Amino acid sequence: MKSSIYQSLAIKTLSFFLIWLLLSQSFDLLHMGMGILAAFGVAWFNTDRTASGLTIPRLRIVWYFPWLVGRIIQSGFHLSVLILHPALPIDPKWILHRTKLRTDAGIVLLGNSITLTPGTITVEVDSQNLLVHAMDDKSADDVTSFRIEQQIAGLFGEKGME
Amino acid sequence: MSWVALGLILVGLFFLFVAAVGVLRLPDVFTRSHAVSLTDSLGAFFVLGGLALYQGFSTNLFKILIVLVLLLLLNPVISHATVRAAFRCGLKPWSKEDA
Known part of the structure; x- marks a missing residue:
C-alpha cells in the first residue's frame, strides 16, 4: 500500500487529535485549537519523509x-x-x-x-x-x-x- | 455486572501475587523476569479488564483501554531490554544441572 507523506501526516494528525479529545474532554475552542496544533506538530516531526507511506497490515x-x-x-x-x-x-x-x-x-x-x-x-x-x-x-x-x-x-x- | 468485574480483579490480583512469589522463589535474572512479565501481561490485564467492566461505557473506558494498549506494547520491550542486558553482560543462566 503506497500513500503520500501528506496522507500519512493527515492520518497521524487525526489520530493524535482523537486521543487528545479523549484525554482532555474539554470541547471549547481554545482547548481544541491547542489540541489540533499539538497533534499536527507531533505528526510533523514524526513523519518519515523517506519512507513510502505507512505499511499497515490487513484488518485481520x-x-x-x-x-x-x-x-x-x-x-x-x-x-x-x-x-x-x-x-x-x-x-x-x-x-x-x-x-x-x-x-x-x-x-x-x-x-x-x-x-x-x-x-x-x-x-x-x-x-x-x-x-x-x-x-x-x-x-x-x-x-x-x-x-x-x-x-x-x-x-x-x-x-x-x- | 459488578460481581463479574470483582471476579476479574481478583483473578488479576492472584496473578500479581504469583508473580511476587515467583520473583522471590526463582533462582536467577532470566527466570525471574519471566515472573515479572506475568505481572504486566496477565495481572494488569485482568485488573484493568475488571475496572473497564465496572466503569461501564464512558470516556473513562477508553482511557483504560489506552493504558491497556500501552502496557501491551511496552511490557515486552522492557523485559526484553532487561534480559538482553543481563545476557550481554555474560550472566550465566541457571539450568537444571545447577540444582
Whole structure:
C-alpha cells in the first residue's frame, strides 16, 4: 500500500487529535485549537519523509489479538503452576529460533508476541534468528511449533514468507 | 455486572501475587523476569479488564483501554531490554544441572 507523506501526516494528525479529545474532554475552542496544533506538530516531526507511506497490515490484525490473549492466559496458568509448585519443576533453556518471516514489522510482532507470552522471552534478534529464553519445554512449545509465527504470516499475507 | 468485574480483579490480583512469589522463589535474572512479565501481561490485564467492566461505557473506558494498549506494547520491550542486558553482560543462566 503506497500513500503520500501528506496522507500519512493527515492520518497521524487525526489520530493524535482523537486521543487528545479523549484525554482532555474539554470541547471549547481554545482547548481544541491547542489540541489540533499539538497533534499536527507531533505528526510533523514524526513523519518519515523517506519512507513510502505507512505499511499497515490487513484488518485481520484485529483477530490476532484475541487469539494472542488466549495463548497468554493458557501459558500464564502453566507458569503459575510452575511457580507455585512446591518442587519448583522449572527447566530453563535457550532456543535458537530461525524465523521464516521476511518483513521487519512481522519480526517485531513475532518478538513482541513471544515476550508477551509468559514463559518465553526474546533475548537477541538479528535479521532472521531469534534467541529465546524459555522456562520449560511446554512454554517453549508455542515458539518451536511455529504456532505464533503461522498466525503472523497469515496477517502479512504470503509475501511475508520465504 | 459488578460481581463479574470483582471476579476479574481478583483473578488479576492472584496473578500479581504469583508473580511476587515467583520473583522471590526463582533462582536467577532470566527466570525471574519471566515472573515479572506475568505481572504486566496477565495481572494488569485482568485488573484493568475488571475496572473497564465496572466503569461501564464512558470516556473513562477508553482511557483504560489506552493504558491497556500501552502496557501491551511496552511490557515486552522492557523485559526484553532487561534480559538482553543481563545476557550481554555474560550472566550465566541457571539450568537444571545447577540444582
